[in-house]
Amino acid sequence: MNEPERFTASTAKSTGRSERSIQRDAERGEKLGDTLQRIAGTSLDKGVEIDALAALPPQEREEIV
Template sequence: MLYIKKHPETANGANQHDSLRQNGEASPRFTKETADRTGRAERNIQRDAERGEKVCPEALDLIRGTDLDKGTYLDNRTVRYP
């Protein structure tokens, strides 16, 4: 993810206190910065990011362009594997 490359201290599990000592201010969360720039709610950005992390590329290729290619559908379904 490009944002993590620019702000590695914001990565999940990163020690964010080190960045505060280095430059005196915290980097904004990806979701907060994106929400501010797009005018969307931060929670919506968080859901979009979570979807992107959970769906494998092969599944995305299969559903792209179908009714299944909607975030609300993905949020309300639990995938069960045999």
């Protein structure tokens, strides 16, 4: 029986990005939600900064953003 293609694999193929980068972006979106929109275009809008924000408790994150 054929397994359906994973969303991340399908998206990686159609965008030309690696599957891991799609997985990482999805994880960031799940953890940060609307915070990502608020930091877009700021000094916090970098992978390493986004990952650091995601690791913080929500209350601490809100104080920074």
